[in-house]
Amino acid sequence: MIPYGRQHIDQSDIDAVIAVLKSDFITQGPVVPQFEKAVSSYCGTTYATAVNSATSALHLACLALEINSNDVVWTSPITFVASTNCVLYCGAAIDFVDIDPDTYNISIPALKAKLQEAYTNGVLPKAVIAVHLAGQSCEMAELKELSLQYDFRIIEDASHALGGVYRGSQVGSCVHSDITVFSFHPVKMITTGEGGMLLTNNQSLAEKIELLRSHGVTRDAKKMKQAPDGPWYYEQIDLGFNYRMTDFQAALGLSQLKRLNQFVSARQEIANVYEALLKNSGFKTPKVNEDICSSFHLYIVRIDTSKLNHVSVFERCRTRGIGVNLHYIPVYRHPYYRNLGFDFQKFPESESYYREAISLPIYPGLKKEQIEYVVDCLLSPMGHQTLF
Ligand SMILES: *Cc1c(COP(=O)(O)O)cnc(C)c1O
Numbered sequence: 389m390i391p392y393g394r395q396h397i398d399q400s401d402i403d404a405v406i407a408v409l410k411s412d413f414i415t416q417g418p419v420v421p422q423f424e425k426a427v428s429s430y431c432g433t434t435y436a437t438a439v440n441s442a443t444s445a446l447h448l449a450c451l452a453l454e455i456n457s458n459d460v461v462w463t464s465p466i467t468f469v470a471s472t473n474c475v476l477y478c479g480a481a482i483d484f485v486d487i488d489p490d491t492y493n494i495s496i497p498a499l500k501a502k503l504q505e506a507y508t509n510g511v512l513p514k515a516v517i518a519v520h521l522a523g524q525s526c527e528m529a530e531l532k533e534l535s536l537q538y539d540f541r542i543i544e545d546a547s548h549a550l551g552g553v554y555r556g557s558q559v560g561s562c563v564h565s566d567i568t569v570f571s572f573h574p575v576k577m578i579t580t581g582e583g584g585m586l587l588t589n590n591q592s593l594a595e596k597i598e599l600l601r602s603h604g605v606t607r608d609a610k611k612m613k614q615a616p617d618g619p620w621y622y623e624q625i626d627l628g629f630n631y632r633m634t635d636f637q638a639a640l641g642l643s644q645l646k647r648l649n650q651f652v653s654a655r656q657e658i659a660n661v662y663e664a665l666l667k668n669s670g671f672k673t674p675k676v677n678e679d680i681c682s683s684f685h686l687y688i689v690r691i692d693t694s695k696l697n698h699v700s701v702f703e704r705c706r707t708r709g710i711g712v713n714l715h716y717i718p719v720y721r722h723p724y725y726r727n728l729g730f731d732f733q734k735f736p737e738s739e740s741y742y743r744e745a746i747s748l749p750i751y752p753g754l755k756k757e758q759i760e761y762v763v764d765c766l767l768s769p770m771g772h773q774t775l776f
Contacts, residue, residue, distance in 0.1 A: 390711055392575075392712060393575035394574065396651065404639040405636045405640050414634060416632045416635060420634075420635055430648070431558045434594070438641075439585065447477050448600050450477070451596070452567065453541045459514035462483050463484065463518075464492075464494040464738070466521060466741055470547075475517075486738055488737070491526075494516070507538065512539065516543075522715075525552055525553075541566045544560075548576065551651065566593065567586055567597075568587045569585070572641055577652070578644035578647075578651065600626060603624060604628030607622045659687055662763065665763040671690065671766065672690040673689055686715055689745075691744050710761070713747040715745070718741075749762060
């Protein structure tokens with residue numbers, strides 16, 4: 389089976405993990421801050437906090453921005469459920485803005501229209517979660533401008549986009565946002581097994597995030613509410629979690645980060661091969677906006693449903709050993725979210741995306757012959773008329 393994505397582990401990664409396993413610290417120790425510093429300097433951000441998943445990172449981002457049961461948060465429906473579950477964890481409400489028909493990221497015109505309406509009704513969002521689908525940044529400058537006009541905060545769910553660039557800044561720089569979140573799940577740009585990170589340039593947000601990562605407990609006398617009872621003393625001053633990353637995971641991440649630029653180039657090269665092979669084929673290939681560099685975590689094409697049957701294309705690819713996928717089912721379609729009563733008709737672009745999208749295999753190490761095999765499988769049935 390050719391999967392849609394997979395990790396790239398080499399001997400240097402294995403050696404880095406073994407070195408930590410032989411050291412004194414295997415839970416959070418000295419390597420976690422080294423990894424944090426390496427990612428924050430790669431992205432050009434002041435603060436970074438490593439956690440045990442991007443899901444935890446998104447939860448902490450919402451808590452740090454004090455999102456609570458009085459609030460509503462907006463995002464785009466074409467994302468993984470973790471992007472919206474984090475809002476519900478905080479007791480807040482979620483609402484959706486339709487996607488751009490070409491990038492599949494949050495649509496700026498749709499957002500503008502919805503903000504205007506929300507302003508009139510007095511129910512503006514506390515925050516917008518910008519999901520950088522497939523590794524292409526959202527239009528952050530426009531989003532930032534709207535956030536100033538309508539006074540909302542911005543979280544970037546950059547789970548796909550480590551290594552991407554937006555108008556000269558690395559994704560994660562937080563030039564246009566409060567907090568950026570990365571995932572280090574094995575299919576993502578670099579991996580720590582499970583893992584995530586929050587980046588910010590805001591010191592008080594960074595301190596809050598660090599506190600909540602570890603039970604809300606502090607050992608810093610300056611942050612304590614009472615005088616220490618003795619040298620053993622620590623204080624819980626907020627309700628936090630155990631969302632820590634282990635040192636051996638951080639060692640893997642640090643080692644992987646050294647190859648990130650290679651990973652990005654390899655993915656961009658694969659994207660170029662697909663683009664060339666699929667030219668004039670009837671499949672709609674990804675469009676990357678001007679002044680944006682996609683990390684190409686995913687390679688999503690759309691089929692022409694007047695000529696091809698979506699389900700049949702999936703079945704044929706899977707039968708032939710190609711692990712195509714669909715990223716993603718619109719979040720509001722999941723039974724849990726259906727119960728919250730969203731009207732599908734409000735998201736026509738997301739609905740038509742869902743009828744047409746396919747993620748093709750893309751990962752460092754995918755061979756040219758494999759790409760050709762995938763494209764063959766997509767194109768050959770067109771001539772055979774065995775489509776429906
Ligand atoms: C993978 C992913 C997440 C969750 O990441 P985990 O590290 O698995 O918790 C969140 N949002 C998006 C868009 C993702 O792709």
